[in-house]
Amino acid sequence: MEGTALIDAMRLVGAGLxxxxxxxxxxxxxxxxxxxxxxxxxxxxxxxxxxxxMILGIAFSEAIAIYCLVIAFLMLFGIVP
Numbered sequence: 001m002e003g004t005a006l007i008d009a010m011r012l013v014g015a016g017l018x019x020x021x022x023x024x025x026x027x028x029x030x031x032x033x034x035x036x037x038x039x040x041x042x043x044x045x046x047x048x049x050x051x052x053x054m055i056l057g058i059a060f061s062e063a064i065a066i067y068c069l070v071i072a073f074l075m076l077f078g079i080v081p
Contacts, residue, residue, distance in 0.1 A: 015072040025065035032057045 036054035040047050 011075055015075040018068050018072040018075060021068035022065040025061045025068070028061040028064075029058050032061065 032054055036050045039050050
């Protein structure tokens with residue numbers, strides 16, 4: 001019984017650690033939006049190009065957060081031998 005409790009506890013710890021990547025993705029999204037808005041404020045003519053690149057960067061950062069969430073769910077609800 002103690003071995004099962006230890007595995008369950010480590011499963012919860014691992015899922016929590018996997019979600020640290022979501023915090024990194026949030027920071028990355030914030031910094032990319034900040035940089036794009038600063039660039040748009042300094043040179044409004046580059047609005048279209050900066051907006052496209054910003055949205056693409058946000059999508060890639062958000063994909064990393066989704067991958068972290070999937071790994072956390074696999075750790076919590078996956079089949080462990």
